[in-house]
Amino acid sequence: MILRTDAYVWKTDAASERCNMNVLIVGSGGREHAIAASVAKSEKVEKIYCVPGNAGIAEIAECADIKVMEFDRIVKFAKKHDIGLTIVAPDDPLVGGLVDALEAEGLRAFGPRKNAAILEGSKAFSKELMKKYNIPTAAYEVFTDAAAALDYLNSAKLPIVLKADGLALGKGVLICNTLDEARNGVKEIMLDKKFGTAGNKLVIEEFMTGREVSVLTFCDGKTIKVMSSAQDHKRAGDGDTGLNTGGMGTFSPSPFYTKKVADFCKKNIFQPTVDAMAAEGREFKGVIFFGLMLTEDGPKVLEYNARFGDPEAQVVLPRMKNDIIEVMEACIDGKLGKIKLEFEDNAAVCVVLASEGYPVSYTKGYTIEGLDKFNADEGYYCFHAGTRKSSKGIVTNGGRVLGVTAKGPNLRQARANAYEAVNWVSFENKYFRKDIGKAIDEA
Numbered sequence: 001m002i003l004r005t006d007a008y009v010w011k012t013d014a015a016s017e018r019c020n021m022n023v024l025i026v027g028s029g030g031r032e033h034a035i036a037a038s039v040a041k042s043e044k045v046e047k048i049y050c051v052p053g054n055a056g057i058a059e060i061a062e063c064a065d066i067k068v069m070e071f072d073r074i075v076k077f078a079k080k081h082d083i084g085l086t087i088v089a090p091d092d093p094l095v096g097g098l099v100d101a102l103e104a105e106g107l108r109a110f111g112p113r114k115n116a117a118i119l120e121g122s123k124a125f126s127k128e129l130m131k132k133y134n135i136p137t138a139a140y141e142v143f144t145d146a147a148a149a150l151d152y153l154n155s156a157k158l159p160i161v162l163k164a165d166g167l168a169l170g171k172g173v174l175i176c177n178t179l180d181e182a183r184n185g186v187k188e189i190m191l192d193k194k195f196g197t198a199g200n201k202l203v204i205e206e207f208m209t210g211r212e213v214s215v216l217t218f219c220d221g222k223t224i225k226v227m228s229s230a231q232d233h234k235r236a237g238d239g240d241t242g243l244n245t246g247g248m249g250t251f252s253p254s255p256f257y258t259k260k261v262a263d264f265c266k267k268n269i270f271q272p273t274v275d276a277m278a279a280e281g282r283e284f285k286g287v288i289f290f291g292l293m294l295t296e297d298g299p300k301v302l303e304y305n306a307r308f309g310d311p312e313a314q315v316v317l318p319r320m321k322n323d324i325i326e327v328m329e330a331c332i333d334g335k336l337g338k339i340k341l342e343f344e345d346n347a348a349v350c351v352v353l354a355s356e357g358y359p360v361s362y363t364k365g366y367t368i369e370g371l372d373k374f375n376a377d378e379g380y381y382c383f384h385a386g387t388r389k390s391s392k393g394i395v396t397n398g399g400r401v402l403g404v405t406a407k408g409p410n411l412r413q414a415r416a417n418a419y420e421a422v423n424w425v426s427f428e429n430k431y432f433r434k435d436i437g438k439a440i441d442e443a
Helices: 031-038 071-080 091-096 096-105 112-122 123-132 144-154 180-193 196-200 259-279 313-319 324-333 409-422 438-442
Strands: 020-025 045-052 083-088 140-143 160-164 173-176 202-207 211-220 224-232 234-236 243-245 247-253 285-295 298-305 345-356 380-384 387-390 394-395 400-408
Touching: 020 071, 020 144, 020 211, 031 045, 031 313, 031 324, 031 380, 031 400, 071 083, 071 096, 083 096, 083 324, 091 096, 091 112, 096 112, 096 259, 112 123, 112 259, 112 285, 112 400, 123 140, 123 202, 123 259, 123 298, 144 202, 160 180, 173 259, 180 196, 180 202, 180 224, 202 380, 211 259, 211 324, 224 259, 224 313, 247 313, 259 285, 259 298, 285 324, 298 394, 313 345, 313 380, 345 409, 380 409, 400 409, 409 438
Parallel strands: 020 045, 020 083
Antiparallel strands: 140 202, 160 173, 160 202, 211 224, 211 285, 224 247, 234 243, 247 345, 285 298, 345 400, 380 400, 387 394
């Protein structure tokens, strides 16, 4: 448990009455653990709460068994515990309007309101926004009728990408190399409802080639500040094979996100997105995650997320020098322009330890050993994703179990450190990719 009892007077006028705050974090994964670890370093925070949390988060926060979509219970909890700031981390409650529900009761919350979180909540909306405001992205068509989508495929260029319009836990994207695969994909998404109502609308998109880069940014509705870049590994197997997952590992910074690329993105993608949302009456305050493809024709947007990425947060936040609460408050108050984001001049690599069988089926409840070997002061972190406390100790409780993160003076050393730390942890059916960060050898 992290308690801050020392007196502290804020210099920011808007925050002058919010000293020694109680902070509530909404979520239960590795991203939320990384956020909690950053919040715990803030001198502005007295106590951290998390709903529902996990076994790792419980070591630095008081957790309550409240689900992320139980808005009424979260609002009541925030009032009861005198929460000065609620950080809404996952996509579902953001898109569902939890920030709106909190603000309606006079509570401060970090994250976009419902009308802005649609940037992630609807792929059709985001594609149409990019088209309207000339933000570089892949060519696309949107369908609400499966027959029309199937007919379109007959003349489409292959390979092609199918995207369920709504939220699908990062798995609603199919890359189809043949016409039969594409037809089956339409059937799965629109007719079989493999991703539920997320597939009521379908985006069929041009297949782009190039390096993928993730860039996280803070936004206050008008100003955007770029965090360090990262690169995720979505496929379950080595060599980018197997099914899409929520992410099997990541590294930061990306050597492919050069100054030239950064300058182009700031001018043609990042600021134009914030301006476009404002022009549409959807002021965006929070974190915009830009999934980019570095094509031969220049950087293009693959996707937007309206929150910290997972596992990108696990390699970006440990390298951030700023007080995260100060930055979040500036986003809420429209004063982000006064903040200078600073990151350590080093690198970090995260390797996700999963349960064998993820993302399809897996067994829970295996005891985890070796968690006591990690020391953040030495640059080693173990962010819990799918864990819980039991009579046997801390046990596995999900597909993605842990995110083993290590820093290093450069990417190669950080990668070596991360894989060394992977061996410290053991549990039955432990599975991980052995090639996270391998792309740095090609940089």
